[in-house]
Amino acid sequence: MNRPTLKVVVTGASSDLGLILAHMISKGDLFGLDQWLDLVLVEHGSKLKQVRTGCLPELMTCNPRLVRKYWCTSSMDQAFTDADVIFLASGTPPSHGLSRNDIIGTNALESRAFGQALNRVAKSSVKIVVIMDPQNTNLAVLSYFTPELKPCNMTALSRVDQNRASTMIARMLNIANDKVTNVTMWGNRSQDIFPDIRHATVDLLGRTMPAYDAVKDDFYLKYKFIELLQNRDGDIQRKHKSHTHLTTAVATVQHTRDWLLGTKPGQWTSMIVISDGSYGIEKGLPFSFPVKVTTPGEWEIAQGLHLNYYEADKLMERALEVKNERHFAYSILQLAEAQVSVKEDEEGEVEKAKATTWHFGHADPIPCSILGPLERERMGSSM
Ligand SMILES: NC(=O)c1ccc[n+]([C@@H]2O[C@H](COP(=O)([O-])OP(=O)(O)OC[C@H]3O[C@@H](n4cnc5c(N)ncnc54)[C@H](O)[C@@H]3O)[C@@H](O)[C@H]2O)c1
Numbered sequence: 180m181n182r183p184t185l186k187v188v189v190t191g192a193s194s195d196l197g198l199i200l201a202h203m204i205s206k207g208d209l210f211g212l213d214q215w216l217d218l219v220l221v222e223h224g225s226k227l228k229q230v231r232t233g234c235l236p237e238l239m240t241c242n243p244r245l246v247r248k249y250w251c252t253s254s255m256d257q258a259f260t261d262a263d264v265i266f267l268a269s270g271t272p273p274s275h276g277l278s279r280n281d282i283i284g285t286n287a288l289e290s291r292a293f294g295q296a297l298n299r300v301a302k303s304s305v306k307i308v309v310i311m312d313p314q315n316t317n318l319a320v321l322s323y324f325t326p327e328l329k330p331c332n333m334t335a336l337s338r339v340d341q342n343r344a345s346t347m348i349a350r351m352l353n354i355a356n357d358k359v360t361n362v363t364m365w366g367n368r369s370q371d372i373f374p375d376i377r378h379a380t381v382d383l384l385g386r387t388m389p390a391y392d393a394v395k396d397d398f399y400l401k402y403k404f405i406e407l408l409q410n411r412d413g414d415i416q417r418k419h420k421s422h423t424h425l426t427t428a429v430a431t432v433q434h435t436r437d438w439l440l441g442t443k444p445g446q447w448t449s450m451i452v453i454s455d456g457s458y459g460i461e462k463g464l465p466f467s468f469p470v471k472v473t474t475p476g477e478w479e480i481a482q483g484l485h486l487n488y489y490e491a492d493k494l495m496e497r498a499l500e501v502k503n504e505r506h507f508a509y510s511i512l513q514l515a516e517a518q519v520s521v522k523e524d525e526e527g528e529v530e531k532a533k534a535t536t537w538h539f540g541h542a543d544p545i546p547c548s549i550l551g552p553l554e555r556e557r558m559g560s561s562m
Pocket residue numbers: 190191192193194195196197221222223226268269270271272273286289310311312336339422423424427
């Protein structure tokens with residue numbers, strides 16, 4: 180293991196989500212089996228003891244051979260200094276009795292605190308994944324308070340919904356989930372996120388074909404499927420009587436692996452990123468798009484998906500929803516809308532275009548030869 184140790188931060192470490200995520204990272208699901216890690220577990224002061232005396236022993240019992248050092252802290256500055264990857268997995272979850280606006284308001288305050296700390300101490304290559312609900316709004320707030328960081332280094336999670344949609348199709352066709360590709364989630368991570376199956380493909384007995392042709396039920400895919408998918412989160416929470424921590428942790432690892440290692444040729448994944456104006460979505464608006472990663476650590480919005488009138492209309496509706504929620508969050512924080520920080524260069528290109536290649540925060544790219552078998556398969560490498 181010649182690569183420098185990575186510093187990885189998980190906030191909300193005492194919750195099931197934080198613990199499962201920390202466990203998956205510790206056992207190499209994210210960076211592979213040949214990467215040393217320093218893992219920082221962040222919790223509020225009142226729960227820090229619980230992390231030290233409960234969560235940490237739990238994690239250590241699972242034989243996390245890749246972790247060189249654990250830190251437990253309430254200090255964001257301490258946690259974020261020199262961090263390579265940060266998972267913002269804390270915040271208030273949607274629950275009975277709290278409206279979406281309540282959640283937006285509470286978590287916007289959290290995001291502001293995270294943003295201010297990141298802006299003070301984070302290094303410019305840090306990668307940040309927003310899991311806190313609602314992801315689009317929190318990404319907007321975070322980006323607002325981090326003028327020193329590039330917006331391309333922050334993404335938020337819509338992969339949970341993509342995975343659910345892929346699973347639903349896979350089950351209809353009796354195939355494995357990973358035989359369903361290029362399902363896209365557009366828009367706002369709310370109940371109204373818009374699933375696009377029309378561009379999805381499936382591998383049926385070795386033959387790649389459009390998902391629509393394989394399912395052969397246009398009416399179902401256009402209406403019932405979308406309704407079922409949009410209610411899935413609530414359904415699971417009601418029936419399982421808990422938040423969807425396992426699916427979220429798994430989706431977070433998949434999202435981050437795609438971002439840091441790359442998507443397979445010809446494939447894309449759904450990610451909430453800051454819009455560069457693609458598909459008519461206002462520049463600077465956090466929106467779930469189809470995203471490709473050909474250079475590890477640099478996402479680009481997949482171009483050229485033809486949208487019909489109905490779909491284009493849905494995208495505009497979703498964009499309006501994000502704008503309204505962002506407006507609400509900004510009003511809680513008493514921020515002026517005009518100050519929205521879309522960082523542009525002289526040609527008006529969103530900073531993304533100037534992004535430097537990210538090599539796990541260090542000087543050298545990950546040489547394929549030291550990747551594990553899973554990574555090699557992922558990178559399509561013949562090494
Ligand atoms: N599908 C998804 O994308 C998905 C699924 C589950 C949860 N979430 C989101 O993740 C967040 C956490 O959900 P949960 O169910 O684990 O909630 P939870 O209430 O069980 O745990 C949140 C934890 O975060 C901690 N916390 C709050 N502010 C903090 C801060 N500033 N620093 C460190 N720790 C802090 C709390 O003390 C608590 O332990 C919520 O915003 C939720 O909506 C998203």
